[in-house]
Amino acid sequence: MSISAQNAWDPQQLPPQDGKSFLVTGANAGVGYFTCEQLARAGAHVIMSGRSPHKLQAAHEALEARVPGASVETLLMDVANPGSIRAAAASVRGGLFQRSRLDGVVFNAGVVHTPKTRQITRDGRELVFATNALGHFVLGAELIVPLAKASSPRWTPRMVWLGSVSTRMGRYAPDDVQLEKGYSAWKAYVQSKVAVQALGLEADARLRDAGVPVDSVIAHPGYSIGGRTPIVKGVNEPRLMKRLRDTLQTPFSQGKERGADSVIRALIDPEVRSGDYWGPRMLTRGGPTMQRPSSTSSDPEVRRKLWEACEELSGLTWPLDKAAKAAR
Template identity: 55%
Template structure:
């Protein structure tokens, strides 16, 4: 790794002018701050989200907060609800017609799952659909576009996957649902899918890297207040500050995500996270054992193919 890459400063990213990135869940949290950092680096950013008002507030906030950037990039917004496969397909079709795409940040996530199992319009378990299935469908639908630019996709993992023993035999949690289990399983899914995508992309000689990143423990209450984007209550700030030795802001949490997306030294199959696990600057880390199990990855891949009725077009994406 080069000396420049050993230190990471989001105010001095590699020159991203002429590069284009799509971020899911861009209107709040880690997705929002990733967009700020990318725009500051000169990139064109497609900010996606499921609510047009929240998206336009976020776009205005990024523009306001990056006005001093010497080579500020550009922004467009696009509606994309990751829990709805029709919405994913429509957004992917729009992006395919726009031209080049250098990276996908598969960030959107339901981090406070419902207590009782819910299903989407497409009949899939809601947390799995939002966090994993929609991203599988999006990445597959944009694979050829990414390959044309020798691009990269970044999946969002979580340290919660290392916190207990969950054997994800039932990806859609037809029985035994709990909100925590649904969340952890969805993050086992995104990590295992990211690693499996790397294996398949390499085997099929498709010039796209699949990388995983996690943000440690990043909380709103330790993050700058931004109108329409991050407005935690006083109580929220108080509670989040009580945990300050273990937590960091969402702005900091976005560092490993953006590094995984744009650092030229990053390669497919890597897993990036904060240096002190829950907080700190980005460094290479190790994914939880369960996510490295090829049988788990295969189960998720097949489940995603069946649920989305999509096979990734490896052959067509080969260059």
Template identity: 40%
Template structure:
């Protein structure tokens, strides 16, 4: 990628070239992560799918190669719910530098009971937030080796109406799955914002950007064989929702722009243009609660304690 400021308007259908760059997309085998990987593959970059399921990763890579001739795509095993396994990911990438990581993978539970990771953390908080927090620690040397790397954190519109309870990050009191999910994504977004503060204080070349996909529905998403296809009935039943929502292919646009657009800066928030729910990506004003540096700092300290790790933002 070039660092020269862009003068052209952003076009989601005509992405800038990124030959020679290396991008890692966690959860790149399905959903929004798949479309982030597919779109980035069309730029000439090497795209690595982080996935805990090798079979699904193979299917995703086959789909990308079928749609993007000459795509440079491969996979690395990645299980964010197992913190001890993440220390080997950087070595498994087998690269000298990493130009961007998209923290996209996540777990969303719809029903009780409350579940935990192998490390004893609430499953959604442990996977969506703590897993990415720890992964950043291990990837930071590779990110710092790139000229201007980016950490792109995929939040959620569901986090806009949630608030963190610093005294109950593990959702032990009054567990409700939807609330726990929204809070886990909010924790991710706080991490992305706080990470950039620390990167700037360390005069790092790495930038951290927070994005969200708006309202992205499976039923509005184009099929990608051999990945699961959406039925005609499902598409018809959600047709009215297309007025306000979009498919996961469009939900990928803010993250793709945050990776590629030289005009995007660290510490920014990006989402869909129309009511934050659908449309082309645009910069949004930072949500008021996300701007609370004291909550972000408390979360960072708690995350260090819970993972036993502290992402080192100091270059070298």
């Protein structure tokens, strides 16, 4: 994309999204919530997904209060629990929602404040990897067919994966995705985000090879912090001390509502291409620009190993042939 086309995007004036329907994971807080709010404001139908009924209800109410007339539904889904993902995805496929089509999905949910010691999920997977990467791999497998069905000459459905600047700051051990040989909170986060980015790029390659008309795009929100984010009851209510502390980080941070800008552009800008990587202009803050992913996450060998590890751990392969047929 040319520089002038890149600069032509105004996050405050999104193209109308009437008639489109998007699903966002981890929608009750942070970047996920503000992504939903912006989509709803642009006229899209939004399925806000989260693991806690109470938090989801609070976010739903907040969004409806802030965006009068918004078209919003909620979907309970714990992305660290494959059973919960399958049940939620089945209800999307089964047409239990107001709109029968799904134009895009944002793989946003994530453990950001990672535990100090290695934790495992009910089915024995390392928690951070299971939530941030593996869960979205499973959700992608479950939703690729309905996404493909929504393709048309005017719109290629999209999935957006949430990467991170941190992927440039740490080494990655693709042979130990679950950190069985050595765990630290920081390593768990960085590795999970390298995995997310690698999966997003590998999905792009596999979708193209199989002729599936669905785009896979990666976006990161820079350094977006709660204390610089508007107060929204039930969604973002930081204490005064946090707001003061976060204000000290003003030169290199932004609010989560601005972090959502790169995600939104990756999801709806018609100029964005599958396999693109989008993030804030000044890396940690600013308007969305096209960037390059870290060399580790774009390494074909890392991507392949990660994809195969997710297939093995989940027992799932993406039904790409079925998706290609569904799109015809």
